[in-house]
Amino acid sequence: MTAIYRRELKAYFQSMTGYVFIAFMVLFIGIYFMAYNMMSGYPYFSYTLSGMVTIIMIGIPVLTMRSFADDRKTKTDQLLLTSPVSVAQMVLGKYFSMITVYAVPVLLSGICPLIIKLNGNANLKADYASLLAFFLLGCVYIAIGMFISSLTESQIIAAVGTFGIILLLLLWPSLVGFLPTSAIGSAAGFLILWSGIVFAVSRITSHGPLAVVLEAAGVLSIAVLYLVKKDLFERALTNVLEKIAVTDVFQNFASHYIFDAGGLVYYISIIFLLVFLTVQSIEKRRWS
Amino acid sequence: MIEVRNLVKDYGGHLAVDHLSFTINDGQIYGFLGPNGAGKSTTMNIMTGYIGATEGDVLINGHNILEDGEEAKKCIGYLPELPPLYVDMTVEEQLQFAAELKKIPKKDRNEAVYEVMELAKLVDVKGRLIRNLSKGYRQRVGLAQAVLGFPPVIILDEPTVGLDPKQIIEIRDTIRRLGQNHTVILSSHILSEVSAVCDHIMIIDKGS
Numbered sequence: 001m002t003a004i005y006r007r008e009l010k011a012y013f014q015s016m017t018g019y020v021f022i023a024f025m026v027l028f029i030g031i032y033f034m035a036y037n038m039m040s041g042y043p044y045f046s047y048t049l050s051g052m053v054t055i056i057m058i059g060i061p062v063l064t065m066r067s068f069a070d071d072r073k074t075k076t077d078q079l080l081l082t083s084p085v086s087v088a089q090m091v092l093g094k095y096f097s098m099i100t101v102y103a104v105p106v107l108l109s110g111i112c113p114l115i116i117k118l119n120g121n122a123n124l125k126a127d128y129a130s131l132l133a134f135f136l137l138g139c140v141y142i143a144i145g146m147f148i149s150s151l152t153e154s155q156i157i158a159a160v161g162t163f164g165i166i167l168l169l170l171l172w173p174s175l176v177g178f179l180p181t182s183a184i185g186s187a188a189g190f191l192i193l194w195s196g197i198v199f200a201v202s203r204i205t206s207h208g209p210l211a212v213v214l215e216a217a218g219v220l221s222i223a224v225l226y227l228v229k230k231d232l233f234e235r236a237l238t239n240v241l242e243k244i245a246v247t248d249v250f251q252n253f254a255s256h257y258i259f260d261a262g263g264l265v266y267y268i269s270i271i272f273l274l275v276f277l278t279v280q281s282i283e284k285r286r287w288s
Numbered sequence: 289m290i291e292v293r294n295l296v297k298d299y300g301g302h303l304a305v306d307h308l309s310f311t312i313n314d315g316q317i318y319g320f321l322g323p324n325g326a327g328k329s330t331t332m333n334i335m336t337g338y339i340g341a342t343e344g345d346v347l348i349n350g351h352n353i354l355e356d357g358e359e360a361k362k363c364i365g366y367l368p369e370l371p372p373l374y375v376d377m378t379v380e381e382q383l384q385f386a387a388e389l390k391k392i393p394k395k396d397r398n399e400a401v402y403e404v405m406e407l408a409k410l411v412d413v414k415g416r417l418i419r420n421l422s423k424g425y426r427q428r429v430g431l432a433q434a435v436l437g438f439p440p441v442i443i444l445d446e447p448t449v450g451l452d453p454k455q456i457i458e459i460r461d462t463i464r465r466l467g468q469n470h471t472v473i474l475s476s477h478i479l480s481e482v483s484a485v486c487d488h489i490m491i492i493d494k495g496s
Binding site for chain 1: 358361366373374375385386433
């Protein structure tokens with residue numbers, strides 16, 4: 001794992017990607033910091049970080065796009081996969097190298113709250129807690145980017161796909177507002193969701209009977225539940241889907257100054273899930 | 289010893305490898321002969337654990353390549369059709385990286401890397417970026433990477449493709465030297481090439 005970690009890290013700083021990413025991040029942190037904190041005199045650095053949430057949407061896909069797509073295209077994955085190194089170690093090595101690159105601008109921005117402090121009142125606890133949340137949010141985005149990169153050979157598709165998903169996650173809280181809140185609408189929504197999941201399962205396993213059984217079980221349980229306890233479905237769809245909005249946790253830190261420990265655990269579990277999915281996607285590729 | 293039992297690889301309706309079985313004994317050079325598209329590379333990719341087989345098993349010194357992958361892969365050095373090299377590294381960095389991947393202990397690493405550079409005559413180019421190397425040199429780096437740490441089994445997929453006649457003779461000499469105390473499997477579609485270096489020849493066509 002350390003071999004892959006060190007090679008990847010070196011590659012980021014030999015191919016300019018690492019420097020460009022860090023420079024890009026630092027530049028925009030500087031711009032927001034100047035505009036919000038220095039010029040407007042707003043004492044919370046977390047406000048700057050809220051602005052950065054849209055900026056990392058552009059930076060992170062650039063960082064993650066080559067992680068697996070490039071290896072697959074140049075066939076260097078042949079070296080990694082035929083070495084006595086497990087796929088999980090390979091994925092973790094690459095993931096940690098990207099996190100390290102991302103940590104550089106985040107650590108540099110740790111100076112900003114101190115600058116605010118020099119000029120008067122600062123809210124160091126709230127600011128550093130937000131910085132932690134911002135770092136973990138970036139780690140979630142990196143995990144998303146890495147997973148998408150493992151699905152394709154093309155770096156462009158990986159970058160655009162990652163950008164699209166992160167943008168969708170950013171818009172998610174507003175999009176959920178358009179969903180039906182009535183019980184019948186919720187039930188229909190769950191049916192569509194379940195069918196989508198079953199479709200994915202049937203495509204991955206190509207096991208027809210399994211998909212039919214799953215679909216039937218899902219439809220039946222939703223129908224029975226709806227008939228027995230109708231009020232359970234009131235607003236249920238929005239309540240469930242709202243949970244996907246990963247930026248909400250960060251906003252708790254940055255706008256409401258709440259230390260949302262549960263939210264951080266949520267971030268870490270998403271990261272675990274995505275790393276696991278990346279491992280699975282590479283394993284699967286070897287079998288087809 | 290390598291045992292291949294009933295290997296099948298199905299690429300969505302196209303059978304690349306069709307119930308292939310063979311056994312390879314230690315310390316000899318085996319040639320894998322067959323026309324283009326016969327399934328040579330696919331078989332080698334399965335034997336080294338790069339891709340999975342649809343059916344069948346591969347045992348490397350008693351370790352199943354799928355169930356006991358890490359142990360089995362420790363026994364193999366592999367040079368695929370296209371040498372898997374990172375073009376942004378120098379020759380020495382690439383080999384150091386490969387040595388680390390192959391879990392060669394830190395204190396032996398420099399020595400092991402130097403040894404294979406000598407063998408593949410790479411010492412003069414060790415500081416150059418792989419991006420700037422010719423095809424022949426890349427092939428040699430790939431070969432050096434495969435024999436790094438001298439695993440008991442060395443698998444080479446068309447090792448002489450794209451080389452000039454002088455380099456071909458050099459590589460053949462190297463392979464013959466390796467064959468004295470390693471099991472070497474190499475593939476080719478040219479009979480004279482295989483008969484020049486190998487003790488045994490296996491012919492494969494349409495996956496069987």
